[in-house]
């Protein structure tokens with residue numbers, strides 16, 4: 347009799363749980379998503395800052411659903427948007443957006459800021475941008491706001507179960523080490539030692555993310571920074587990928603994978619997943635036609651050699667069909683290239699994703 351009663355109680359509380367789950371706002375259906383890093387993943391924070399590193403005027407956003415600039419450094423969607431879509435979630439809002447309030451907080455947030463790097467002295471020419479230490483501080487502040495909405499325990503759980511993306515490193519070369527022929531960092535380090543230093547600083551950043559509750563983190567290194575139209579225009583011979591930046595990327599990325607493997611070992615869990623963005627982009631840079639691109643050397647939007655000189659503005663040359671260009675502007679992939687990258691993040695082999703791809707992560711995490 348007694349067990350019958352408690353069985354009924356269990357059954358009805360299960361029914362209540364089901365009802366509560368069904369009543370939850372759409373936003374909570376998917377896991378939360380948090381984004382940290384630079385312009386490859388900024389979806390509009392710099393619109394709110396006094397900086398020259400911005401993508402808030404046409405033709406940026408020309409292929410976005412609104413056909414308006416949003417602050418994304420893309421003709422349309424960027425990598426975080428496409429990952430959100432794979433999670434079945436809406437895009438995260440920039441942390442600085444006034445719309446990031448109430449239930450929108452459940453979706454997650456994007457803390458990325460164009461121009462930043464691993465080091466504090468990267469991107470100093472962009473003045474007022476949100477450096478990585480500050481992005482992490484804002485993440486802590488975000489968690490307090492989420493706690494006020496759903497309670498501290500629920501907030502902590504939502505952060506633990508979230509997917510996180512962090513993209514750093516490219517600017518530490520392009521907008522620091524290689525910025526001028528005699529940059530301070532170049533006088534201090536050769537490429538190998540500088541890369542080792544960057545990795546040791548990146549490790550501290552990842553550990554801080556872990557302390558803040560992140561438990562599933564996609565970590566990207568640099569792309570093939572010597573092959574982007576901006577570098578082809580300024581330092582290549584005959585349109586070949588610029589040697590030193592390529593050497594830097596080829597040094598940095600394997601060190602990153604090693605560091606992540608060691609970190610996971612120390613933590614006893616595959617918290618961090620290395621995304622080999624260099625390998626992913628090398629595929630379509632070496633063989634653009636196989637991916638439906640007519641070129642990987644010329645930017646769709648820009649001017650001068652390779653359309654790689656200066657910024658993409660309303661006065662730039664603009665290609666008519668953005669889908670056949672691997673690079674949208676002198677430094678950033680087109681939406682189509684971003685789709686190829688995210689597809690590889692989802693289903694790529696261990697040549698691209700270490701120790702596993704995002705499909706495997708999603709299957710694993712859904713069982714918890």
Ligand SMILES: *[C@@H]1O[C@H](CO)[C@@H](O)[C@H](O)[C@H]1NC(C)=O
Nearest residue numbers: 464465466467477479480547
């Ligand atoms: C970068 O700046 C932050 C905030 O000012 C500081 O906490 C951090 O230690 C600095 N990082 C390095 C490597 O100097």
Ligand SMILES: *[C@@H]1O[C@H](CO)[C@@H](O)[C@H](O)[C@H]1NC(C)=O
Nearest residue numbers: 692693694695696703705706
């Ligand atoms: C993801 O990675 C696993 C393990 O490497 C692999 O077997 C699988 O084919 C990849 N793709 C998908 C969609 O899971």
